[in-house]
Amino acid sequence: MRLAIFSDVHANFEALTRVLDAYKNENIDKYICLGDVVGYGASPNRCCDLVRPLVDFSIMGNHDAAVCGKMDYNYYYEACRFVLDLHSSQLSKQNQKWLQQNPFIHNQKIDDFDICFSHGAPLEPKAFDYVFSLEQAYRLLPEFSSLNQINFIGHSHLCKAFALEKNDVHEIVAQEFKIRSGMKYIIGVGSVGQPRDYDNRAAYTIFDTKTGNFTYKRIEYDIEQAAMKIFKAKIDRNFANRLFVGV
DSSP states (O other): EEEEEEEOTTTHHHHHHHHHHHHTTTSEEEEEESSSSSSSSHHHHHHHHHHHHHSEOOOHHHHHEEHHHEETTSOOOOOHHHHHHHHHHEEEEEEEHHHOOOSEEEEEETTEEEEEEEOOOOGGGOOOOOOOOOHHHHHHHHHHHHGGEEEEEEESSSSEEEEEEEEEEEEOOSEEEOOOOOOEEEEOOOOOOOOSSSSEEEEEEEETTTTTEEEEEEEEEHHHHHHHHHHTTTTTTTTHHHHHHTO
């Protein structure tokens, strides 16, 4: 089974449509979103309208939780709170209801793999902890036995993957790799709508549960159009400017 796994769309309609078009050529069996369909960008409803009927399931991201009343975001900085308030007021009732019912975590056995899907670190999904460094991955070692074989996460907006053994952690630098038995994996799938690894192309991934192969992919999209919508919506200009840099 070929899984399309993507995350952190952040209301970027231009990036999302390019990724979904690219997936059409990949013989995808199931689509899975790891959260944050909203926030930062200018097209929350249009993105929800595309993701909602497409995916087999979607995970609750922190921005999703904020706009649908599942978390207190008063401690977020002002520009971010402004967008969350704006999106909360703009979302249709159908999209609000969909975001509200999305789970914080989903565990599923697919073929030979026990897989966990969450937005942040899998052990306390409602905490939305990051895992994008070796140090953060090492902190999971005491819970090695509790981890699923594969743990797909979003949240960091980075394409970062780590292979865990009982006493060690290795960062995986390859863009394509095979899941090995006896190891456990934390795989950050990057961001469709706001990548932060100095590569401004939209990020998306594919996992083949028959072969065990995982692949990172990138695609260019119309950044100028996405940015112009943010400017017109009077959202903080930095959320548009950073799209050009990929940070």
